[in-house]
Amino acid sequence: MKIAMVVSEFNFDVTSAMEERARRHAAFLGVEVSHVVHVPGVFDMGPAVKKLLRRKDVDAVVIIGTVIKGDTGHDEIVAHAAARAAADLALQFDKPVALGMTGPGMTREQAFDRIDNARNAVEAAVRMVRTLKEIGE
Numbered sequence: 001m002k003i004a005m006v007v008s009e010f011n012f013d014v015t016s017a018m019e020e021r022a023r024r025h026a027a028f029l030g031v032e033v034s035h036v037v038h039v040p041g042v043f044d045m046g047p048a049v050k051k052l053l054r055r056k057d058v059d060a061v062v063i064i065g066t067v068i069k070g071d072t073g074h075d076e077i078v079a080h081a082a083a084r085a086a087a088d089l090a091l092q093f094d095k096p097v098a099l100g101m102t103g104p105g106m107t108r109e110q111a112f113d114r115i116d117n118a119r120n121a122v123e124a125a126v127r128m129v130r131t132l133k134e135i136g137e
Contacts, residue, residue: 002034008065010041018118053093060096060125067103075104096128
């Protein structure tokens with residue numbers, strides 16, 4: 001099984017730790033991480049996810065990012081848009097897109113406390129690939 005990761009560079013101190021946790025869990029599960037694509041922020045993930053889902057050598061995509069609360073409601077808009085795009089692309093391509101994204105409404109400290117969400121997303125992606133194969137055409 002081969003998975004790809006799309007990682008947000010925004011809040012890189014958090015997302016780099018999330019990426020490392022996700023990579024270690026994929027290795028533990030015996031899953032190959034065939035591609036890792038870094039994008040500026042979680043809002044920018046959609047096109048990269050779409051291109052990866054088109055590839056025959058990608059069974060699932062894990063998105064990794066964190067959206068930290070600022071002075072406005074911008075974090076809610078960004079997180080909801082990214083989550084919706086991930087769900088829509090998963091349905092369009094019949095391949096899992098696992099949400100290893102944290103936020104909105106979090107502080108930086110809370111974001112660090114939730115880096116395991118990336119590990120959980122790898123787990124979900126692997127389980128969904130297996131489930132979809134069991135269901136068949």
